[in-house]
Amino acid sequence: xxxxxxxxxxxxxxxxxxxxxxxxxxxxxxxxxxxxxxxxxxxxxxxxxxxxxxxxxxxxxxxxxxxxxxxxxxxxxxxxxxxxxxxxxxxxxxxxxxxxxxxxxxxxxxxxxxxxxxxxxxxxxxxxxxxxxxxxxxxxxxxxxxxxxxxxxxxxxxxxxxxxxxxxxxxxxxxxxxxxxxxxxxxxxxxxxxxxxxxxxxxxxxxxxxxxxxxxxxxxxxxxxxxxxxxxxxxxxxxxxxxxxxxxxxxxxxxxxxxxxxxxxxxxxxxxxxxxxxxxxxxxxxxxxxxxxxxxxxxxxxxxxxxxxxxxxxxxxxxxxxxxxxxxxxxxxxxxxxxxxxxxxxxxxxxxxxxxxxxxxxxxxxxxxxxxxxxxxxxxxxxxxxxxxxxxxxxxxxxxxxxxxxxxxxxxxxxxxxxxxxxxxxxxxxxxxxxxxxxxxxxxxxxxxxxxxxxxxxxxxxxxxxxxxxxxxxxxxxxxxxxxxxxxxxxxxxxxxxxxxxxxxxxxxxxxxxxxx
Numbered sequence: 001x002x003x004x005x006x007x008x009x010x011x012x013x014x015x016x017x018x019x020x021x022x023x024x025x026x027x028x029x030x031x032x033x034x035x036x037x038x039x040x041x042x043x044x045x046x047x048x049x050x051x052x053x054x055x056x057x058x059x060x061x062x063x064x065x066x067x068x069x070x071x072x073x074x075x076x077x078x079x080x081x082x083x084x085x086x087x088x089x090x091x092x093x094x095x096x097x098x099x100x101x102x103x104x105x106x107x108x109x110x111x112x113x114x115x116x117x118x119x120x121x122x123x124x125x126x127x128x129x130x131x132x133x134x135x136x137x138x139x140x141x142x143x144x145x146x147x148x149x150x151x152x153x154x155x156x157x158x159x160x161x162x163x164x165x166x167x168x169x170x171x172x173x174x175x176x177x178x179x180x181x182x183x184x185x186x187x188x189x190x191x192x193x194x195x196x197x198x199x200x201x202x203x204x205x206x207x208x209x210x211x212x213x214x215x216x217x218x219x220x221x222x223x224x225x226x227x228x229x230x231x232x233x234x235x236x237x238x239x240x241x242x243x244x245x246x247x248x249x250x251x252x253x254x255x256x257x258x259x260x261x262x263x264x265x266x267x268x269x270x271x272x273x274x275x276x277x278x279x280x281x282x283x284x285x286x287x288x289x290x291x292x293x294x295x296x297x298x299x300x301x302x303x304x305x306x307x308x309x310x311x312x313x314x315x316x317x318x319x320x321x322x323x324x325x326x327x328x329x330x331x332x333x334x335x336x337x338x339x340x341x342x343x344x345x346x347x348x349x350x351x352x353x354x355x356x357x358x359x360x361x362x363x364x365x366x367x368x369x370x371x372x373x374x375x376x377x378x379x380x381x382x383x384x385x386x387x388x389x390x391x392x393x394x395x396x397x398x399x400x401x402x403x404x405x406x407x408x409x410x411x412x413x414x415x416x417x418x419x420x421x422x423x424x425x426x427x428x429x430x431x432x433x434x435x436x437x438x439x440x441x442x443x444x445x446x447x448x449x450x451x452x453x454x455x456x457x458x459x460x461x462x463x464x465x466x467x468x469x470x471x472x473x474x475x476x477x478x479x480x481x482x483x484x485x486x487x488x489x490x491x492x493x494x495x496x497x498x499x500x501x502x503x504x505x506x507x508x509x510x511x512x513x514x515x516x517x
Contacts, residue, residue, distance in 0.1 A: 034498040036485060040163040040171065043489045046133060046496055047173060048503055049158025053142035055175055057186065058133040058503075131494055131507060137186060137227035142177045154179050159243060164268065165252040172232075172268075174255060178242040181235040181257055183268060189228040233271040238264050247296040247305075256305060258295035261288070263307055265319075277325050278307060278317070293408075294353050300360065308351035312336075314365055314374065332363060332374040334382040344396040344405065352408035357417035362434075366411040366422055369393060373434065386439065388422060388430045395474055404479050412488040412495070423483030426472070427499040444483060444497045444504040 031052035039046050044060045145154035157177055164172035170187035241259040248255045257264050257274075261281035264274040278295075282288050291310045298304035303319045313333035317325035336345060347368070354365035356376070362383070363374040371386040392399065399405040404425075411422040418435045427444045485498035493508035 032501040034485065034501060034503060036158050036161040036175075037487045037496050037498045037503065038161045038163060038173075039487050039489055039496065040173075041165060041490060043131075043491045043494070045136065045163075045171065046487070046503075046505075047161050047163070048498065049141070049161050049175060050501075051155075051157045053140060053144075053156030053158060053177065054138060055141045055158065055161065055173070055184070056138040057136045057171075059136035061132045061134055131489075131492065131505065133505060137229060139184070139186075139229045141175045141182055141184060141231075142180065145179070147179070160246050162246050162248045162255065164248055164255075174246055174248065176243050176246050176257065179236065179239060181243070181246060181266075182231055183233040183235070183271075184229055185232050186227065186229045188225040190225050233268070235266055235271050235274070238274050244293070245295045249297045249302050250300050251302040254302070256295055256297060258292055258307060260291040263292065263295050263305075263325075275323075277305065277319065279324065279326055293351050296355055298356055298360070299358050306354060306356065306363065308354040308365060310346065310350045312349035312351060312367060312372075314351065314354050314363055316363070316376070330379055332379045332382075334372065342396075344400060347400070347405055348393075348396065353411045355411065355413060357413055358415065359417045362417070364411060364413060364420055366409055368405060368407070368409075371411065371420065371422060371432070384434075386432050388432075388439075389424055391472065391474070402479065407482060407484060409483075410485050412486045414488050414493070415490055421486050421488060421495045421497075423486050423497065423499075425482055426476075426478045427481045427483050427497075427504075429483045429486060429495070429497050431495070442506070444499050444506070 031050065033051040034048050035051055036049035037046065045057055047055055047057045049055050141158060142156040144156045146152075147154055155178060159176050159178065162174045164174065164183075166172070170185055172183065172185055175182050175184065235257070239257065239259045239262065241261060243257055243259050245258040246255060253269070254265060254267050256277065257266065258278075261279065262276060263278035265277050266274045278292070280288075280290065280292065293308050293310055295305065295307040298306075304316065305319065305325075306314055306316045308314050311333070313331055315329035315331050317329045319325060321328040336349065349367055351365045351367055354363060356363055361376055363376060365372045365374075366388075369387065369389045369392060371388055373383045373386070375383045396405060409423050411420055413420050419431060419433050421429055421431045423429045424441070428441050429444055430439060430441050432439045481500060483497050483499045487496040489495070489507075495506050497504040497506065
């Protein structure tokens with residue numbers, strides 16, 4: 001069932017301030033450009049990263065596990081807390097994960113995944129109670145640096161954000177720029193408790209100082225927990241090229257990081273060593289003929305990972321076969337017709353994102369013009385191709401001159417694995433149902449969708465008429481408004497779209513005439 005944006009105005013979360021309406025889109029602050037978006041494992045929080053190295057987390061107001069934290073805290077209009085900054089832990093004992101809590105989180109996640117695959121995903125009650133996200137915390141994750149060996153600066157831009165399983169009511173997330181990966185802990189910190197010392201009442205301040213209130217002070221203010229974040233580990237000095245992908249394993253304790261030539265395996269408890277999984281770097285850089293563009297783990301099998309190449313191929317690797325998976329891979333690749341090859345063929349066939357469906361049967365990969373689907377059990381033939389931007393094929397020369405052809409669009413799958421969402425230009429995002437082969441294109445904006453369905457007509461009768469997407473006018477496309485980053489809620493029919501400096505949340509809802517399909 002295809003997810004369509006609700007008819008009400010979409011909820012829009014803006015990074016900092018919106019530009020004045022008379023200014024062009026290029027005039028918003030470049031530091032506020034959203035560069036990464038991700039839901040956590042239960043969907044109660046969504047994190048976004050920006051070009052300035054900051055991470056902002058929004059929290060669902062109606063999340064069941066947030067009720068206790070919301071007591072005594074004012075959500076509306078809350079500014080970022082001054083205590084929400086990256087600091088080192090007080091002792092080394094805080095650095096260890098509790099394996100028992102992680103194991104319980106993994107079992108809950110597996111049970112939830114089984115519930116989705118059995119058909120209990122996206123209930124009517126979820127659609128009638130739309131999510132409403134509010135600001136939770138913002139902190140600085142990365143700082144600008146300098147690569148002394150290459151004599152180039154290192155940007156603080158957040159390339160990707162990934163969530164780890166929550167433990168002891170604390171959240172953990174990984175964030176990476178081009179060279180460094182940070183593990184950050186985010187939790188609610190209770191205010192320091194008062195104690196009696198002698199005849200006076202002493203209070204431990206925020207920074208550990210001892211504060212003695214005035215003599216007439218007999219009561220303290222109501223306890224209001226504040227969000228707090230600090231950096232737990234730094235994973236660095238392992239990549240020669242720019243990091244473009246990080247992926248958390250299903251075991252919750254390991255993750256991979258990938259650049260143009262290598263893929264490394266890390267343990268969240270060890271930042272001083274990593275293991276090389278894939279290495280396609282030749283002895284001389286002049287001999288390199290392909291690069292890694294994306295890498296991710298299997299959704300359930302902790303020993304299987306995949307990575308995509310600039311040639312349009314996807315390689316599925318089993319880490320139990322060999323320590324180095326460069327030569328022990330199952331390859332999924334579709335050869336292009338030599339008659340249709342051109343100068344831009346290699347660029348448009350380059351994969352920007354690839355993932356495995358939750359039912360473990362299909363591989364879904366995104367290139368510049370289309371989405372390719374392979375059957376894991378049949379690597380010799382491409383299962384299907386979904387054109388999402390085929391109308392741009394005649395404009396490749398112009399796109400190459402303006403560097404738009406190198407844009408990397410992400411793809412996100414629904415929890416049941418039957419739908420995917422990906423982005424496009426003019427803030428458009430595309431949702432496709434692989435079971436019914438239906439596609440819908442929606443423009444993300446602060447008001448309702450551009451194409452509306454009249455309320456006096458049946459919605460279900462109008463869906464079959466949308467058999468083929470209408471190609472938009474090339475002259476009307478806004479190339480600077482790109483929906484590069486997308487994410488799908490793990491439990492609901494809800495998607496997050498990052499467009500320029502704004503985050504759009506769309507959710508399927510029920511109407512009087514039936515459910516939007």
